Amino acid sequence: MSAGCPPQSPAVPKTTMSMTGTCPLLAATFAYWDNILGPRVRHIWAPRRHAAESLLLLSDGEVTFLANHTLNGEILRSAESGAVDVKFFVLAEKGVIIVSLIFDGELKGDKNTCALSIILPQEELSFYLPLHAVCVERLKHIIRKGRICMQKVHLHAGHSSGGISVFPKGFDIIPVLTSEILAIMNLLSSMKTHSVPEDVDIKDTVLNDDDIGDSCHEDFLHKAISSHLQTCGCSMVVGSNPDKVNKIVLTLCLFLTPDERKCSRLCHADGSFKYDTGLFVQGLLKDSTGSFVLPYRQVLYSPFPTTHIDVDINTVKQMPPCHEHMYHQRCYERAELGTLWKASSEEHVTPDSLMQANDSFTPDLNIFQDVMHKDTLVKSFIDEVFLLKPGLSLRSVYLSHFLLLLHRKSVTLLRYIEDETQKGKKPFRSLKNLKTDLDLTVEGDLNIVMAMAEKLRAGLHSFVFGRPFYTSVQERDLLMNF
């Protein structure tokens, strides 16, 4: 297949992907708006289906029809360059849902409107919706890389052969997209079989133990839950025993909303799951040697900081708070995109080359730190919940009291900051008063409530803590340049 010259109608290049489990995804497509021919499909990806699943198959014609449909109306698009817009279709007539990311890119020397879409059966709507944000964020990132590839193809073509379309090897958007689409297919496939149920039975968790410390050490449990809440409910649980890992996963999921639980995953007994960016809680097994390779890049790309819990050695580590996490994430992403821009081919972009190519950016690989801040909220909850008789619903009712308290505290905190800053018009300067007024003087308590508020109002950490942090970072960078 030639990268720059997709075959014209009717044949559309197609990549069939082998999956280990059943993938709910019907197909993924990359289409663009041809200035002469209108909407055109450039590539189709589809999971390989068994004969028994043939009913789920869409014909290439149908996929093409649907993919073209995603570009309907985009001739009117007037978005800023680089913007990625999301469209979401539920087409009952066809029984499918389509998620399309619309962006602009250079194809064949023209600026075109493109659409990267994934197609699922309509009956997977409730399964898919909680994962929508995860999929979209991951696709958005790969689109950013893809746009660079498209642009470089255009630049190379223009410079090297005076306008003749000769596409350099190594800069094709399709392989770039393929890698992430395969990852998303695997994610959806794994979630289909191992996602945490919407309602977690407290009997499957540590909170059903007769006494505190029966399953795991009291302080470990407290630390794990506290850190989990401080990192916005985002945690990875690693260990060698799948039952033990899953018990902690389910325990942590008790502190999430139903939708967040549906965006969490239990570990697979054979250890085949890899870390997936964007999930709230995920269980992962160590390999046979007892080691676990932490995927730095994926962890950094998670929308929230993550807590790392090792159930074998009872350790709890956490990433820095949201504003620092976001800053590191952005730095890394900019460096990654910048390196790709400079690289002569996509294969040359590796984490090592990334560090070498960008002198000003040195990723801090030691992103997981000990849990520094103790709290009283979780501590007292853990102490008290075990006083209630297990087996009845008393503990789950008490848990709901605790969660309600956290939610209400986070809303109060939000309102307090809104009042103080006139909804962000003025900088927030009264953190000390906030702590006193809202009874959040203990640092860990404040972190937990802030983390919950961050999920309700994205960017809150940056707004409240960002300025001093960025100033200190700039000072540090300045000193390092001497």
Add this chain to the structure above:
Amino acid sequence: MIGSPDVVALTKEDDFGEVYPDPSVLPEDFSVPLFAHAANANPWTKTSYAKFSKDFILISEFSEQVGPQPLLTIPEDPKVCGTFDLNYFSLRIMSVDYQASFVGHPPGSSYPKLNFVEDSKVVLGDSKEGAFAYVHHLTLYDLEARGFVRPFCMAYISADERKIMQQFQELSSKFSRASECLKSGNRKAFANELQKKLKDLEYTRSVVHKETELQKMNNGCYSTQAIEKANELANVEKSIYEHKDLLRQITSYPNRKRQDVECLQPESEAPAKATGSDVAFPFNHSDAEHNPADGDVSDPRPSYTPQLIKAKSAKCFDKRLKTLEELCELASFHQTMDQLKSIEKSFRGDLCYIYTSQIDQILLGKQKITNFLFESDWGNGEPAKHFEVAGLIPHLDLPQAPDGSGEPTSLETCTSFGDSVHIKLELESVDGPAESSPSDLTQETSEDAADIETKGSFSSDKSIETLGAVSPSNLHSHLDVMGRRGTSDECSGTENGIFFDRSTVSSANAPYEKSSAQPGAFSLLDNDSTVDVYHTETLVKVDTACCMGQEGFIFEEPEPVHQRCGETVVKQEPLSLLYGDLALQVDFAGGEAAHEHSPSAVLSFPNTLSEDVARMNVEESSDTTSYMSISTSSDRAPSPLGHGNPVTVKQKKKAGQSALKFIRQYPFAQQAIFCLLSGRTLVVLGVDEGTVRKLVNALSIFVPNLGRYAEQVQPWLCCPFQLTDLQRWKLIGLQRIASPTGSSMLYSLSRYSRYIGILDADNKTLRCPTYKGTLIGHIADHRTQIKRGSTYYHHVQNMLTQLTAKAFLYTFCHHLHLPLGLEDEDAVVQRRTTFLYHLGFSEEESKIVHYLSGLIKQRYVQGPCQRGIQPVFAFNYTTSCLYKI
């Protein structure tokens, strides 16, 4: 000088300083910003560039004449849309419509075929305009339209993309319902239109047939005119066949599609036969009477007069297309509009708070046992409905009421204060809607009652009657107990008809105990009785030997609640009569008249009624206020809280503003709040009604078990209150009057002062027991920097939620309440005290937890129907102090 002065280098100013970008540097539009929020951006401004002020609903059509066009917006106020270009956005949203269905003549078929297109739903946005939309595409039928279809869409437009995706399922479900309603009305209208058209065609056919026959007779069968007429007739007949086929199709709309649509009820109500189509016609229209096959002449609606028409319908661009209203039946159209207005209302506001309220509802759904304490409007909101439908509210698997029937099995719930005196005031009024002292009674109407109360003792029949179920033997028992205590306070208590119960047992065990001797009877007094607490698998045996010393104090088994709820309104004698309130001696044959006299009555009677019954009477009361006048002008001043309507969060937030002022103005606010939280009735005394009501309003947010209609609060009382009132009202606004009645009021106030707290609004003083803890300091710190009342209300809610959780913990910690082995009651009490101390509660604060726990147990044992009844008082004799500013 050689040169040409007029030849100069021409440079554009812009180009002069231009720096050519380094090709190796990534352009910004291929990168991501380093900071998530740019210099002036913040978490609240992400939607600030939208050109409309708030979310709205837009209905657009893809007109065959003019293309996409906006039809209407909800709300209609043009200010909402601002400068947002509705035409452009209509074009944008209509251009993504999914037209997969075929309507028209399918290949191989000579007749038009209707295809019932399922709605499609799209979420899209215009990042440049800052507008994002949930778009619900639907197709309506119109006989005059091209292909008989008119594409429409209903769009919910918001500046917050996340809001639309997060609420997608809810939006989708609600818009689908609205769409089905609209389409149902459209199908009826379309069928109507077809029937009229068929009548026209039938009439035309008969006319053309006559003319054809005439032509044949005049000019012969093969004349040009005869052939033309014959062709015309054939066309008409073909048209009739086509229209009949269309009618058949529209009337055979698949039933499965409308099973779950509420608004389709009328569609299937009165099926009638369709005109000449030989199929059941489900629409109940006036045209049915014109149906020759039907022949129904009973329909009173005006008949349709057939007209002569051309065989082929005219489809031209100059004709007027039907409006949306005309395309549907009027009722369906208005119903749809109402639904859309409701959708707009339910999704109005910030996603953050919509989402939080949904989470709240889920979590509160799990706390049914404690919600009554401080969650006044729980379960009223839409989200709750939604989540209940979704089955997310789990069943509370707490130990059930002992008899398992859900009905009350015990009337008694005691408190467990070690040094408390229990005052039993079991009233007949629990069954009667009209209480002895309806709120806002005037001094005139209540004078008699006050006199009787003043003179009252248990020797009088009336007093005994007042105290209902208390038998002389019980009285003796209590007097005996009282005698043992022998304090002057107690004596005065006796004079006022107060029973003292020294029992320290308790009710702490109430949820865990049940009399084994008498089903449903109160168990505390049965020596050696053992109790089944839970269902079989959670059986707990309780030894109630600790209740010795109260022999003979047998409580009557209460009637089942439901029975009482059913009977009280009509059959029970109103208690006010017992107090000699002549004004209330009216004929009750009419039923609910007792409740209809003032809003104050509303506040008093729901004690014993189910909420539904209460609400019913509230509604009735508004129509019948002229029946009896017992209110002064001041009584008619609107009560800020409740006042016959359910207390809402909005009202409470407003009360939060007053509360914030209160805690800043009154240094003894903590003491006042302590009174309320620990169950001691607080009387706000003052001359000025407005001031008193404001204070009552402010303090009402701290009243536990406030009630859905704020039954526990009497915002303005103009007559002396009685002891029984303290049973029902935990916060009373009392008028200070300089008159003989006023002095009697003050007398009663001083008489009960040891049981109540008195906040003097005129002198800015408070008389109540001392509070020295820190807990309430977190709730009411006068130095707080909280700026807004609503924020303060949220803060108070936090603290009350925390308190509720502790009370729940205290109530349901088994080991706290049950004696271990040979442990005596003192040991149990000591254990409880230690437990609360470890939870961080001081001795005074423990009283709050005790009180809340007592309410939970009472609620648990008696069920929601008995909300507010406190058959036993527990007054703690502690010294009161006078606080001044």
